Amino acid sequence: SVSGRIVVGGREYPVDEWMNASEPILSAVTRKLHLQSHHPISITRQLIESRFPTYRCHNDLWPIVSVAQNFDTLGFAPDHPGRSRTDTYYINKSTVLRTHTSAHQADLFRDNLSDGFLISADVYRRDAVDRNHYPVFHQMEGAMTWDKTKHGYGDSLARAIWDDVSRIPVHNVVVEDPNPTVHPERNPLQSEHHSLEEVEAVAAHLKRSLEDVVVEVFKSARSAAGCTNDEEEANEPFRIRWVEAYFPFTSPSWELEVFWQGDWLEILGCGVVKQSILNNANVSSRLGWAFGLGLERIAMLLFSIPDIRLFWSQDRRFLDQFESTHPACYKDVAFWLRSTSSSAGGGSRSNPADFHENDMMELVRDVAGDLVEDVRLVDEFVHPTTGRKSLCYRINYRSLERTLTNDEANQLHSRIRNGLAEKLGVELR
Numbered sequence: 001s002v003s004g005r006i007v008v009g010g011r012e013y014p015v016d017e018w019m020n021a022s023e024p025i026l027s028a029v030t031r032k033l034h035l036q037s038h039h040p041i042s043i044t045r046q047l048i049e050s051r052f053p054t055y056r057c058h059n060d061l062w063p064i065v066s067v068a069q070n071f072d073t074l075g076f077a078p079d080h081p082g083r084s085r086t087d088t089y090y091i092n093k094s095t096v097l098r099t100h101t102s103a104h105q106a107d108l109f110r111d112n113l114s115d116g117f118l119i120s121a122d123v124y125r126r127d128a129v130d131r132n133h134y135p136v137f138h139q140m141e142g143a144m145t146w147d148k149t150k151h152g153y154g155d156s157l158a159r160a161i162w163d164d165v166s167r168i169p170v171h172n173v174v175v176e177d178p179n180p181t182v183h184p185e186r187n188p189l190q191s192e193h194h195s196l197e198e199v200e201a202v203a204a205h206l207k208r209s210l211e212d213v214v215v216e217v218f219k220s221a222r223s224a225a226g227c228t229n230d231e232e233e234a235n236e237p238f239r240i241r242w243v244e245a246y247f248p249f250t251s252p253s254w255e256l257e258v259f260w261q262g263d264w265l266e267i268l269g270c271g272v273v274k275q276s277i278l279n280n281a282n283v284s285s286r287l288g289w290a291f292g293l294g295l296e297r298i299a300m301l302l303f304s305i306p307d308i309r310l311f312w313s314q315d316r317r318f319l320d321q322f323e324s325t326h327p328a329c330y331k332d333v334a335f336w337l338r339s340t341s342s343s344a345g346g347g348s349r350s351n352p353a354d355f356h357e358n359d360m361m362e363l364v365r366d367v368a369g370d371l372v373e374d375v376r377l378v379d380e381f382v383h384p385t386t387g388r389k390s391l392c393y394r395i396n397y398r399s400l401e402r403t404l405t406n407d408e409a410n411q412l413h414s415r416i417r418n419g420l421a422e423k424l425g426v427e428l429r
């Protein structure tokens with residue numbers, strides 16, 4: 001049988017016959033892609049963190065944890081397949097490479113340093129080999145709890161939580177959420193601990209918070225994928241939906257899915273935290289929610305990265321692309337030039353030659369300054385009967401210093417559109 005000790009990232013562990021983590025896997029524990037500046041995983045993490053400004057971020061938690069932390073305290077059944085050596089990397093019988101960031105939930109609830117927290121970290125799973133799977137990837141966990149003794153119980157607690165719901169930014173995306181908050185068999189209320197009013201409020205806070213993240217993040221991803229103008233938006237509007245789910249450590253539980261290039265894509269899992277976890281962590285007066293999401297999947301969409309292995313590249317040519325890269329935000333503007341027939345009364349200024357591209361470029365600079373990366377002509381045609389000429393320019397809004405919100409880009413874009421009509425005399429389409 002196997003015995004002895006190994007050193008991983010400067011820490012020593014006894015090994016036994018459960019050990020199944022190879023050297024390449026163990027060497028990943030020191031990489032911390034989510035903390036490398038300009039790495040797309042790190043940029044994605046910061047983009048999501050920016051939607052939770054009051055939450056405390058824990059981004060350097062050590063990846064080797066106990067079986068108790070990863071499975072037992074979270075209520076995984078003794079025969080849960082996730083525990084098997086075919087799915088999970090063991091160092092020894094009671095020590096694993098964490099398979100999810102939920103492994104730290106109970107510890108952070110016990111520490112009770114903040115009402116809301118986020119955890120970003122590398123996680124490890126034995127899995128398929130394809131361009132969407134890699135045995136090491138990154139998750140972000142989030143949780144929010146309220147103290148019942150501070151806010152009063154029942155209705156008064158529920159009102160306090162609804163108050164917090166009203167502070168979450170509103171979005172205008174249509175959300176499909178056909179199921180009741182709880183369902184006795186499929187998605188039960190923890191009725192010995194929570195009232196329906198409390199759980200309705202917690203669920204609303206959870207869902208609105210995560211919708212806000214996904215709507216903001218996917219606006220950037222849709223721009224990156226070239227879905228940029230209002231027409232495309234009308235043909236294929238952004239759709240998200242809540243579906244019922246099961247996790248051993250939450251009830252009720254949900255997944256949030258996004259309609260992406262013809263398929264429903266699962267983005268995150270979440271739910272109302274099992275009260276036994278909070279009680280065992282000595283914070284029985286608290287109740288709340290938790291979620292977990294995969295950063296690679298989101299980063300692949302945001303940065304159009306086709307293969308998950310690329311995140312591990314140490315080649316400067318891969319990493320340099322993101323050096324100055326906050327997400328791009330593309331917006332199109334199309335307009336008619338004035339008619340060529342200058343014969344109709346006086347104005348020789350109606351010659352299309354009057355439109356000089358550099359006037360447009362200067363207008364863009366005047367309005368948006370360095371928040372525009374480039375302006376490109378993407379379409380040009382002459383109307384077959386009227387002879388009028390139409391141009392379409394694509395403007396890429398991107399800051400070198402920070403991630404622009406879609407609202408900011410929209411404001412700049414509408415000022416540019418107004419300027420085109422008023423100062424350059426074109427007819428907007």
Ligand code: PHE
Nearest residue numbers: 100102269270271290291292
């Ligand atoms: N840990 C779960 C996973 O990896 C995600 C999750 C986190 C679900 C928190 C609910 C609450 O799939």
